[in-house]
Amino acid sequence: MKTYLLCIALLSGWAQQAAQAEVFERTLSNGLKVIVKEDHRAPVLVQQIWYRAGSMDEAAGKTGIAHVLEHMMFKGTKTVPAGEFSKRIAAAGGRENAFTSSDYTAYFQQLHKSRLPLAMKLESDRMHNLNLTAEEFGKEVRVVMEERRMRTDDEPQSLMHEKMMATVFQEHPYRHPIIGWMSDLEALTVDDAKAWYKQWYAPNNATLVVAGDVKADEVFALAQRYYGAIPKVAQPPRRNFTEPPQIGIKRLVVKAPAELPQLVMAYHAPSLADPDKDWKPYALEMLAGVLSGSDSARLNKHLVREQQIASDADAGYDSTSRGPGLFMLDATPSAGKTVQDVEAALRQEIALLVKDGVSEEELKRSKAQVMANEVYKRDSLFYQAMQIGQMESIGLGHRTLQVMLDKLQAVTAEQVREVAKEFLLDDNLTVAVLDPQPLSGKSKHKAEGGASHGR
Amino acid sequence: MAAKTILIKPIGIIALCCISTLATATPHIQRWQSASGANVLFVENHDIPMLDVAVTFPAGSSYDTADKSGVANLTHSLLDAGADGLSEDDISRGMADIGAKFGGNFDIDRSSITLRTLSSAAERDKALDIMARVLQSPAFPEAILAREKTRLVAALKESETKPDHIASKAFQKAVFGSHPYALPEQGEVATVEKIAIQDPKDFFQAHYHASGAVVAIMGDVTRAQAEAIAQQLTAWLPASADPSALPKVAMQIAASEQRISHPASQSHIMVGAPGMARNDPDFFPLYVGNYILGGGGFVSRLMNEVREKRGLVYDVHSYFTPMKEPGAFQIGLQTKKEQADEALRLVRGTLAEFIAKGPTGKELKAAKDNIIGGFPLRIDSNRKILEYLNVIGFYDLPLTYLDDFTRKVEGVTAAKIRDAFARRINPQAMATVIVGAPEPATKQEAGK
Numbered sequence: 061m062k063t064y065l066l067c068i069a070l071l072s073g074w075a076q077q078a079a080q081a082e083v084f085e086r087t088l089s090n091g092l093k094v095i096v097k098e099d100h101r102a103p104v105l106v107q108q109i110w111y112r113a114g115s116m117d118e119a120a121g122k123t124g125i126a127h128v129l130e131h132m133m134f135k136g137t138k139t140v141p142a143g144e145f146s147k148r149i150a151a152a153g154g155r156e157n158a159f160t161s162s163d164y165t166a167y168f169q170q171l172h173k174s175r176l177p178l179a180m181k182l183e184s185d186r187m188h189n190l191n192l193t194a195e196e197f198g199k200e201v202r203v204v205m206e207e208r209r210m211r212t213d214d215e216p217q218s219l220m221h222e223k224m225m226a227t228v229f230q231e232h233p234y235r236h237p238i239i240g241w242m243s244d245l246e247a248l249t250v251d252d253a254k255a256w257y258k259q260w261y262a263p264n265n266a267t268l269v270v271a272g273d274v275k276a277d278e279v280f281a282l283a284q285r286y287y288g289a290i291p292k293v294a295q296p297p298r299r300n301f302t303e304p305p306q307i308g309i310k311r312l313v314v315k316a317p318a319e320l321p322q323l324v325m326a327y328h329a330p331s332l333a334d335p336d337k338d339w340k341p342y343a344l345e346m347l348a349g350v351l352s353g354s355d356s357a358r359l360n361k362h363l364v365r366e367q368q369i370a371s372d373a374d375a376g377y378d379s380t381s382r383g384p385g386l387f388m389l390d391a392t393p394s395a396g397k398t399v400q401d402v403e404a405a406l407r408q409e410i411a412l413l414v415k416d417g418v419s420e421e422e423l424k425r426s427k428a429q430v431m432a433n434e435v436y437k438r439d440s441l442f443y444q445a446m447q448i449g450q451m452e453s454i455g456l457g458h459r460t461l462q463v464m465l466d467k468l469q470a471v472t473a474e475q476v477r478e479v480a481k482e483f484l485l486d487d488n489l490t491v492a493v494l495d496p497q498p499l500s501g502k503s504k505h506k507a508e509g510g511a512s513h514g515r
Numbered sequence: 516m517a518a519k520t521i522l523i524k525p526i527g528i529i530a531l532c533c534i535s536t537l538a539t540a541t542p543h544i545q546r547w548q549s550a551s552g553a554n555v556l557f558v559e560n561h562d563i564p565m566l567d568v569a570v571t572f573p574a575g576s577s578y579d580t581a582d583k584s585g586v587a588n589l590t591h592s593l594l595d596a597g598a599d600g601l602s603e604d605d606i607s608r609g610m611a612d613i614g615a616k617f618g619g620n621f622d623i624d625r626s627s628i629t630l631r632t633l634s635s636a637a638e639r640d641k642a643l644d645i646m647a648r649v650l651q652s653p654a655f656p657e658a659i660l661a662r663e664k665t666r667l668v669a670a671l672k673e674s675e676t677k678p679d680h681i682a683s684k685a686f687q688k689a690v691f692g693s694h695p696y697a698l699p700e701q702g703e704v705a706t707v708e709k710i711a712i713q714d715p716k717d718f719f720q721a722h723y724h725a726s727g728a729v730v731a732i733m734g735d736v737t738r739a740q741a742e743a744i745a746q747q748l749t750a751w752l753p754a755s756a757d758p759s760a761l762p763k764v765a766m767q768i769a770a771s772e773q774r775i776s777h778p779a780s781q782s783h784i785m786v787g788a789p790g791m792a793r794n795d796p797d798f799f800p801l802y803v804g805n806y807i808l809g810g811g812g813f814v815s816r817l818m819n820e821v822r823e824k825r826g827l828v829y830d831v832h833s834y835f836t837p838m839k840e841p842g843a844f845q846i847g848l849q850t851k852k853e854q855a856d857e858a859l860r861l862v863r864g865t866l867a868e869f870i871a872k873g874p875t876g877k878e879l880k881a882a883k884d885n886i887i888g889g890f891p892l893r894i895d896s897n898r899k900i901l902e903y904l905n906v907i908g909f910y911d912l913p914l915t916y917l918d919d920f921t922r923k924v925e926g927v928t929a930a931k932i933r934d935a936f937a938r939r940i941n942p943q944a945m946a947t948v949i950v951g952a953p954e955p956a957t958k959q960e961a962g963k
Contacts, residue, residue: 102895146813153888199826207829214779354611432614
């Protein structure tokens with residue numbers, strides 16, 4: 061029910077070599093790319109369909125439409141009534157859901173290996189036959205408003221994150237929340253959903269990933285049968301946003317009912333564009349690993365365990381996205397300490413990085429974790445399919461996964477120091493603070509909102 | 516490290532671990548008692564060069580006392596704070612060096628310590644050596660207890676501001692009264708502040724015995740290696756004592772309704788009562804019945820009535836929490852304050868009708884189709900199988916549990932469901948908690 065944080069960054073290992081051999085791909089004549097990952101450990105499979113349309117593709121005033129449409133995809137087609145999609149998958153013993161991000165929207169079903177035709181029949185049907193009605197839209201957008209209240213409005217840290225992103229990015233659509241601003245949700249209509257669906261839900265804007273106990277040739281044949289006849293839809297050129305350079309530190313404070321303050325420092329950073337030639341995104345991944353890849357990594361060791369300035373401290377960076385990247389540090393002050401104290405401590409860590417760099421031992425440890433995670437990921441069919449779908453959807457392609465592993469292993473300590481020095485600068489920085497308010501602070505609501513929650 | 520924000524629609528929470536079937540081969544489970552007295556369950560599988568191990572003790576929060584609530588949790592979380600000459604940093608760094616994942620799970624019944632490591636000898640041996648020392652010779656350093664108490668108190672105070680946490684705490688109290696299942700898993704600010712270093716030391720001596728331990732091993736080792744591992748992890752645990760039995764849960768509670776104010780825009784609502792134990796004879800009828808009522812995600816009755824038909828909520832679910840003693844049956848939902856009472860009426864009406872009439876034949880068939888047809892998904896990874904080993908061992912379920920599962924589901928009838936629910940759940944005697952409750956005086960809310 062919370063905002064899900066998915067860790068896709070640190071991949072790794074020799075296992076990938078063997079794994080790659082079992083990945084097959086083919087593109088149908090209507091442009092649908094089909095990728096099959098064979099894995100015969102258990103008699104199950106997962107089908108995922110990925111559309112290259114996420115919240116970053118939304119127009120001003122229409123935020124949230126990508127996600128609302130995702131909900132509407134369960135509301136029936138010309139031949140499958142509302143709710144029936146879920147019922148049929150459930151009756152086949154399946155599990156299904158969908159998710160929307162800033163970069164893409166994806167749908168999935170997990171089933172016994174014999175049920176792929178059913179999943180394909182239903183999924184291909186709603187790729188081009190969705191029946192969007194004002195009545196269903198009206199109900200579902202209310203559901204999404206409840207989702208927004210639960211995930212964001214009543215979650216102080218999410219609220220701070222939302223407001224921070226709107227401050228970090230001045231022009232890039234990453235400044236808008238995936239779930240949409242409440243006033244946009246209130247203004248959206250079924251026609252907006254129709255326009256979005258018509259534009260983006262097309263075979264030539266999608267990637268189909270099937271992983272599990274299947275044979276690639278059979279999957280390709282089924283894909284041709286179910287998806288092959290869906291017509292292409294001309295895709296408009298994508299707008300490339302160039303976020304204007306930030307030229308000075310930005311700060312914001314968000315007040316919300318909570319007990320603990322929190323501090324987030326977000327630095328603009330590159331994302332992976334040319335996997336063969338780039339080196340900075342890989343160095344930034346290793347930097348995040350050295351800072352918070354384990355309990356013994358720097359932030360937890362220094363700030364939480366030794367100095368006891370923070371009760372939690374983390375670093376995060378994702379090199380793979382359609383838009384620009386961010387390198388983020390966050391910390392919660394421990395009892396008796398302030399956000400100023402934790403900011404000073406985080407800055408001290410950055411200064412230390414820039415001055416002395418990282419040790420070979422720390423780097424080796426981060427690389428060992430990358431390698432091990434690459435073996436562990438084989439225990440999750442879903443995750444393996446997800447990595448493939450994400451890499452395709454952001455335009456890098458799944459074969460880049462292997463390149464990334466090799467490049468991560470090649471990062472040097474000096475490169476890590478260099479990226480810390482280049483990107484962790486005040487001119488690049490937004491500092492967000494959660495300022496906790498007492499729960500009983502109702503007079504404030506009264507003064508600001510003109511309405512009372514009463515007592 | 517990457518942080519991608521993604522919105523996922525919720526599938527109802529299914530708190531029950533279990534299921535088995537079809538033509539799907541179930542894992543071959545080997546079980547034995549280690550020389551130490553520990554109960555060992557093992558599945559050998561060499562598909563992936565890795566090893567998962569979980570060691571579980573009957574040392575969850577229900578073994579706390581009200582005045583020292585929180586000792587069980589702190590004992591669990593301090594195990595890796597230093598052991599047998601290894602410092603806290605030696606332990607976490609040692610595991611990180613070899614890419615091992617060292618963690619744990621803690622609930623009202625169980626305290627588990629878990630390890631996932633590469634199975635190559637160098638990594639495996641190092642990881643197991645650290646785990647063995649942490650499990651059997653924890654040092655419980657006083658300075659780290661002080662630090663962790665401070666962190667925990669801060670976290671508890673933060674939780675006290677969250678509507679879902681406030682609701683859950685009041686709900687447990689209303690359902691379990693003075694039974695230890697009512698104690699908050701992590702303790703309370705006032706009780707945690709009182710905890711001294713001798714408390715976790717004593718708790719460890721009293722509850723971490725080889726004879727009560729369940730060692731679950733899954734993955735790339737042989738039977739002989741698994742035997743050695745189980746012994747290595749439990750040989751030096753404190754000498755055995757009689758297992759402490761939990762008091763009985765009072766199954767009948769008085770109807771109650773608490774409305775707690777909160778500035779959140781939504782009301783968080785919980786409705787429930789004591790439900791069933793893990794080895795309950797009514798387990799299957801209640802499990803299948805609950806799938807129909809509110810456990811089956813988008814296809815459940817509650818979801819259909821409250822979300823699909825009326826758009827009142829994002830999530831509404833029901834589930835049983837089968838524990839050593841009967842855990843709670845609960846329904847949960849969140850909705851904006853103005854429509855909280857409407858949603859609550861619907862939920863109560865849906866529950867009452869289900870209890871009175873039971874499921875339709877069509878609903879029962881759909882439930883069985885899903886649970887039986889989906890059985891292979893329950894055992895499709897090492898992680899999932901490890902958890903079954905843990906549950907089968909800890910709750911003393913038959914070794915054929917997975918083999919029998921689909922047959923037991925198949926044997927459930929509408930009459931059995933109606934009968935089991937009627938005996939367990941009385942809609943007139945349930946606890947209701949509403950946090951962020953709509954206030955009778957004013958229904959207005961700041962402009963949303």
